[in-house]
Amino acid sequence: MFENNLKKLWAAGKPSLNGWLSIGNSYTAEIMAAQDYDSISIDIQHGVLDINDIVPMFQAMRASGVVPMARVPWLDPAAIMKVLDSGALGIICPMVNTPQEAAEFISYMYYPPLGERSFGPARALLANEDYYNNANAQILSFAMVETAEALSNLDAIAATKGLDGIYVGPADLSISTSNGKLAPGFDRQEPEMIASLQKIIAACQNAGIKSALHCGTPQYAKQAIDWGFDMVTVSGDSRFLSIGAAQSVTEFRTLTSDAQSVSKNDSGY
Numbered sequence: 704m705f706e707n708n709l710k711k712l713w714a715a716g717k718p719s720l721n722g723w724l725s726i727g728n729s730y731t732a733e734i735m736a737a738q739d740y741d742s743i744s745i746d747i748q749h750g751v752l753d754i755n756d757i758v759p760m761f762q763a764m765r766a767s768g769v770v771p772m773a774r775v776p777w778l779d780p781a782a783i784m785k786v787l788d789s790g791a792l793g794i795i796c797p798m799v800n801t802p803q804e805a806a807e808f809i810s811y812m813y814y815p816p817l818g819e820r821s822f823g824p825a826r827a828l829l830a831n832e833d834y835y836n837n838a839n840a841q842i843l844s845f846a847m848v849e850t851a852e853a854l855s856n857l858d859a860i861a862a863t864k865g866l867d868g869i870y871v872g873p874a875d876l877s878i879s880t881s882n883g884k885l886a887p888g889f890d891r892q893e894p895e896m897i898a899s900l901q902k903i904i905a906a907c908q909n910a911g912i913k914s915a916l917h918c919g920t921p922q923y924a925k926q927a928i929d930w931g932f933d934m935v936t937v938s939g940d941s942r943f944l945s946i947g948a949a950q951s952v953t954e955f956r957t958l959t960s961d962a963q964s965v966s967k968n969d970s971g972y
Contacts, residue, residue, distance in 0.1 A: 705792070705830060705831045705841070706841065707770055707792050707793070707841045707842070707843060708741065708742075708768070708770055709741060709742055709770050709793070709843060709934070710841075710843075712741060713913060713933060718928045718932070718933055718934065718935065719741040719742060719933065719934045719935075720740055720741050720742075720924075720934075720935060720936075720937065721740065721741065721742045721743070721744055721772070721915070721934055721935065721936040722735050722736070722738065722740035722742070722743040722744070722769075722936070722937075722939070722940075723743075723744055723746060723917075723936050723938065723939030723940065724743060724744065724745045724746060724750065724760065724939065724940050725746040725749065725750035725751060725752070725939055725940060725941050726750070726751060726752070726940050726941055726944075727750065727751055727752025727753065727756035727760070728756070728760070729756075729759040729760050729762065729763040730763070731940050732745070732759075732760035732761075732763045732764050733763035733764065733766075733767075735764075735940055736763065736764040736766075736767040736769045737767050740769055741769070741770060741934075742769060742770035742771070742772050742793065742934075743764055743769050743770070743771060743772065744772040744773055744774055744793070744795060744936065745757060745760055745761075745771075745772070745773040745774070745791075746773075746774050746939070747773055747774060747775055747776050747782070747786065748774050748775065748776045748777070748797055749774075751941075754782075754785060754786075754789075757773065757786060757789050758789050758790070758826055761789055761790040761791070761826070765790075765830065770792050770793060771790055771791055771792055771793075772791055772792060772793035772794065772795065772843070773786045773791045773793075773794060773795070774794075774795040774796075774797065774847075775794055775795070775796055775797070776797075777796075777797060777798065778796055778797075778798065778799065778804055778807060778808055780811040783796070783808075783811040783812065784811060784820055784821055787812070787820070787824070787827065787838075787842065788823060788824045788825040788826065788827055789825065789826050789827065790826050790827045790830050790831075791827075791842075792841055792842055792843065793842065793843035793844075793845065794812060794842070794843070794844055794845065795845040795847060795870045796808045796844070796845065796846055796847060797847045797849065797872065798847060798849065798850065798853075798875075799846035799847055799848070799853060799860060800850055800852040800853045800856065801852070801853075801856050801859075801860070802856060802859035802860050802862070802863055804846075805846050805859075805860045805863040805866055806863055806864075808844065808846055808866075809844060809863060809864065809865040809866055812842060812844045812865070813838075813839045813842070813844075813865060814835065814838060814839055817839050817865050818865070822835065824838070843867045843868065844865065844866055844867045844868075845867060845868045845869065845870040845913075845915060846860060846863070846866060846868075846869055846870070847869070847870045847871070847872050848860065848869050848870075848871055848872075848876070848903060849871065849872035849873075849874075849875035849876045849879065850875065850876065850879040850880075851879045851880045851882075852879075854876070854880060854899060854902070854903075857869075857902065857903060857906045858906050858909070858910075861906045861907055861909070861910035861912060862910050866910075866912055867912055867913060868907065868912050868913035868914060868915055868933070868934070869903060869906070869907055869912065869913075869914055869915070870915040870916075870917070870934075871900065871903055871914070871915065871916045871917065872917060873888070873889055873890075873891050873896070873900075873916065873917060874887035874888055874889065874917075875887065876896070876899065877891055877893075877896055880895070880896070880899060881895075888919075889917060889918055889919035889920075889923070890918060890919045890920055890923040900916065900927075900930065901930060901931075904930055904931040904932060905931075907933075908931065913933040913934060914931065914932050914933055914934075915932060915933065915934035915935065915936070916932045916934075916935055916936070917935075917936045918935050918936060918937050918938070919937070919938055919942075920937065920938070921937055924936075924937045
């Protein structure tokens with residue numbers, strides 16, 4: 704069985720770094736997986752991809768030994784089970800707002816007696832020896848807390864039997880808890896948002912589960928770890944591409960603009 708190295712890290716008291724893929728391409732997945740992340744998550748909810756992109760991306764990631772994960776589109780048994788059957792060792796489920804929804808999520812994640820997952824692991828069976836007897840112990844379940852309703856039910860959600868952690872979506876959480884007054888975004892600095900994040904950390908620690916946060920920068924991710932988060936995601940493939948391209952273009956425009964200015968001055972104009 705392909706062991707879930709995130710569990711080893713956490714057992715040793717170490718935080719983990721998660722990568723993020725929203726481009727449906729196996730080459731992009733391979734590049735990201737080679738960068739020493741502890742885990743890589745494919746964003747099926749908002750990413751530019753569909754289920755046909757998932758298997759090639761997981762295959763491309765396998766050689767690196769990174770833990771393959773995915774954010775599913777919604778609390779849907781068919782989507783959750785298909786992604787697990789494709790080889791995911793962790794599922795992030797969006798918009799889990801109540802303990803009932805959290806329990807429903809867990810029921811789709813695990814084989815009996817922990818849940819009601821249907822057996823038919825397809826690629827996961829090929830990639831992992833003795834999959835059935837090991838899957839329940841190796842697969843991670845993260846419920847996303849990203850609304851005011853979820854925050855009000857935080858302790859009950861965190862106490863859900865079988866749940867491994869809570870993953871914070873700061874963009875939706877900022878919109879929902881401020882009733883639309885705060886624009887969506889990462890790396891929140893508002894006192895009320897920081898208080899909400901620390902409340903989530905405390906609830907997870909009290910329940911004996913892990914807390915995870917999606918961040919925009921390494922600096923904020925380090926702060927999140929200092930607060931007590933166990934896993935951080937820092938930006939993602941599309942954002943890295945955008946930032947890298949913008950920096951390159953800006954530098955080129957600046958250099959060529961300076962060169963043209965010097966050339967004009969030298970010519971007497």
